[in-house]
Amino acid sequence: MIRPILRALALAALPLLAAAPALQAEPLARQLFGAENRPSRQQPSPIGFYSKGCAAGLVQMPESGPTWQAMRLSRNRNWGQPEMVQFLADLSAYATRLGWAGLYIGDISQPRGGPMTGGHASHQIGLDADVWMLPPRRLNLSRAERESISSISVRTEDQRRVNANYTPAHAALLKAAAGDPRVDRIFVAAAVKIEMCRTASRADRAWLQKIRPIAGHNTHFHVRLKCPRGARLCETQSPTVAELSKGGDGCDDTLTWWVTDYLNPPKSTARPDRTSPPPRTARTYTMADLPRQCASVLRSD
Template sequence: MLTRAVLLILCLAAPAQAEKLANKLFGAMATPSREDAMPIGSYARGCAAGLVELPETGPTWQAMRLSRNRNWGHPVTIQFLMDLSQTARDIGFGKGLYIGDISQPRGGPMTSGHASHQIGLDADIWMLPPRSLSLTREQREEISSIPVRSADQRSVTGNWTGVHHRLLKVAASDPRVDRIFVAAAVKIEMCRTATAQDRKWLQKIRPVAGHDTHFHVRLKCPKGARLCETQTPTVVELSKGGDGCDDTLMWWVTDYLNPPKSDGKKPKDEDAPRKKGPREFTMADLPKQCQAVLAAN
C-alpha cells in the first residue's frame, strides 16, 4: 500500500499539463498521433490514438465544415462512412452523403459543439441529399443542411422522405453500429411507417434533443479495442425485442416540451457539486493514456 509520502511524490511529479483544459490541448492538435488506432475511454470522456482522415471528397461523399478539422475517425468509422455513402447514392439519396463532424485529429473534448465525438466512433451525417460533390472549401462553410423536424418539434416536415427512412434503416442494420441519434419526431415517424415484420433495427434509432438537420451515428467499440468503454445498454436494449416505439417515446413530444413549473422549493441536491461539462475537463479528468496521445509524434 502506498504511503502518504509516496503519494505526495507522485502528485508532485505529475505533469503540469494534467490540470490544463483538455479541449484547448486537443483542439490545438492539427494531426493525429502516429500510433495504432485505439479509441480510449468513453464517447464523452476520452481521446483516440491513430485516427485517420476522411478524405475531403470521395466518389460518393464530401466532408463538410473543413475549417473545423473534425473529419478524423477510427479506421472502422471511416470505412463505415464510405460504405454508407455508396449505399446512399444507390438508393437515391442524391449523390451520396454530406458528412459533418467526426472527431478531432486526436479526439478529445472539443472547444465548441459536441459533448461526445471524443474517441473517433461518432459521426454526424446531414439530412440534405447531395446534389453536388464538387463543392469548394468555401461553399462547404456556407451551405446548410435541411430540417426534417418541425419548429414545434412534434412532427416531421415535408423534407423527410422515404429515402431518408431507408438510409437510416440501412445504417441501423449495420452490425458496426451501436445506435443512431435522431430528433424524436423522426423516430416517431419511423415507428409509424416501419413494417410489422421487420422492426428489430428500430431499437438502434434513439430520440434526442436537437438533431433536426442531421443524424448522429455511433459505432460500437471495435474488436480488440481494449481501452474503449462500451456504451451502457439502455432499457430498450435490455428488454426482449424492444424497438423503442412504446409510450415512453411520446414523452419527447409531450412532457419534455412542457416541463412542470417549479414550485419554488429548493431542490434536495442543489448543494451537490456541479458535474463538469466536457469543455471543463482537464487532462486529469481523462484516461491517463490521453497524456501519451498528446505527446506522441
C-alpha cells in the same frame, strides 16, 4: 510554436496536479486537444468513453470521395477510427442507390479526439459521426461552399412531426445504417423516431431500437459505432442496444415523453442544490478527468 509549448507545460504539470488536486492550474482538456492539428503516431485505438476519452492513431476521411464530401473543413474534424471512415464510405455508397449523389459528412472527431473546443459533448474517441439530412445534388462543392451552405431540418417547428423535407429515402438510409452490425445506435430528432415507428413494417422492427431520439438532431443524424473488436481501452455504451432491444423496438411510452414532458416540462417544486459543485463536463474536463492513456496521445509526435 505556442501549441507545443502549451502541450509540454500541461503534460509536465500532470504529476504535480495529481499530488495536489487543489491547485486547479491545469489547462482545460478541450484546449489541449483542440490545439492539435494532426493525429498521434500510434496504432488506432479508441480510449475511454464516447463523451470522456481520446483517440490514438486516427485516420483522416478524405475531404472528397466518389460518394461523399466532408463539410466545414475549417474545423478539422474529419478524423475517425478506421472502422468509422470505412462505415461512412459504405453508407454514402448506399445513398446513391436511393437517388442521392452521396452524403455530406459533418463532424467526426478532432485529430486526436478528446473534448472539442465547442459543439459536442461526445465525438471524443473517433466512433461518432454526423451525417447531414441534406441530400447532396453534387459532390464538387468548393471549400468556401462547404463553409457557407447549411443542412435542412426534417421536423416541424413544434418538434412534434416530420416536415416535407423528410422523405422515404431518409427513412431507407436510416434503416440501412441501423441494420449495419458495426452500429451501436443512431441519434435523431424525436419526430423522426416517431415517424419511423409509425411507418415501419410490423414484421421487421428490431432495428428500430438503434434509432434513439435526442434533442438537437433535426438537421443531421448522429451515428455511433460499437467498440471495435480488440479495442480493450474502449468503454462500451451501457446498456447496449442489444440489451435494450429485449424490451421491444423503442416505440413505447418513453418515446411519447419527447413530445409531452420534454417540450412542456412540468414545473418542479424542488429547490436547486447550490451547495454541490456543478458536474464536470466536456467543457470543463482537465487531463486528470480523462483516461491516463490520453496523456501519451498528446505526447506522441
